[in-house]
Amino acid sequence: xxxxxxxxxxxxxxxxxxxxxxxxxxxxxxxxxxxxxxxxxxxxxxxxxxxxxxxxxxxxxxxxxxxxxxxxxxxxxxxxxxxxxxxxxxxxxxxxxxxxxxxxxxxxxxxxxxxxxxxxxxxxxxxxxxxxxxxxxxxxxxxxxxxxxxxx
Numbered sequence: 001x002x003x004x005x006x007x008x009x010x011x012x013x014x015x016x017x018x019x020x021x022x023x024x025x026x027x028x029x030x031x032x033x034x035x036x037x038x039x040x041x042x043x044x045x046x047x048x049x050x051x052x053x054x055x056x057x058x059x060x061x062x063x064x065x066x067x068x069x070x071x072x073x074x075x076x077x078x079x080x081x082x083x084x085x086x087x088x089x090x091x092x093x094x095x096x097x098x099x100x101x102x103x104x105x106x107x108x109x110x111x112x113x114x115x116x117x118x119x120x121x122x123x124x125x126x127x128x129x130x131x132x133x134x135x136x137x138x139x140x141x142x143x144x145x146x147x148x149x150x151x152x
Contacts (some may be wrong), residue, residue: 003101028094029128030097030127031097033115033127035088035134037140037146039066039078039081040144041069041150044084046074048074048076049067049151063143075150076151077128077146077149078112078147086108090108116148119146126142
C-alpha cells in the first residue's frame with residue numbers, strides 16, 4: 001500500500017505484478033482503484049476539496065488543475081459519486097482485468113467500507129500500484145483517499 005504523502009512522483013515504485021495464483025485478484029483491485037481514482041474529481045463526479053491540504057503540497061499541485069471541483073455539490077469520496085460513475089469505474093476495471101470479479105459476486109458497498117477502513121487505519125492510498133498512466137500519457141500518482149474522505 002502507498003503512504004498518503006507522496007514525496008516525489010519520479011521515485012514511485014510499486015509492487016504490482018502479474019500474479020497467476022489466488023493473489024491475482026490483487027491486480028483487479030489495483031485496476032478498480034485506478035478507475036475509481038479517474039472518476040473522483042472528474043466531470044462525472046466533481047469533488048469537494050479542502051484547499052488547505054492540497055494547495056500546500058507542491059508535489060500535488062500539477063495534478064490539481066485536472067481535477068473538477070465543486071465546493072457546493074462535490075463529493076468527498078468515490079462512494080458519493082453517481083451510479084453512472086461507479087459503473088464506468090467497475091466496467092473499465094473488469095474490461096482491463098476481469099480477475100476482479102471472476103464469479104460475478106463483487107460487492108461494491110462492502111469493498112468501499114473495507115477500503116475506507118484500510119485508508120484510515122493504515123494512512124494509505126492505493127493497494128499495490130502507486131501510480132497509473134492516464135490517456136494523455138501522464139503518470140498520475142494515487143495520493144487521494146478514495147473511500148474515506150479525500151480531505152483526510
